[in-house]
Amino acid sequence: MKTQLFKVLAKLNKVLLPSFSKRRLDLAKASKLQLAIIGWRYFVTTNALNSR
Numbered sequence: 487m488k489t490q491l492f493k494v495l496a497k498l499n500k501v502l503l504p505s506f507s508k509r510r511l512d513l514a515k516a517s518k519l520q521l522a523i524i525g526w527r528y529f530v531t532t533n534a535l536n537s538r
Contacts, residue, residue, distance in 0.1 A: 488533075489534070492530055492533040492534035493534045495530045495534070496530050496531055496534040499526070499527050499530055499531075503523055503526075503527060504523070506520060506523070506524060
């Protein structure tokens with residue numbers, strides 16, 4: 487169940503949240519909100535991949 491939840495969240499992240507790597511965002515100049523989004527996407531992605 488945990489695996490399915492994170493996989494669904496990962497798909498929602500991909501659709502709803504912006505991709506900062508495609509925008510060539512410099513992490514040193516990123517705002518707090520942008521860093522929070524990057525952290526959230528990282529957390530969800532790693533849990534979706536590691537929850538086998």
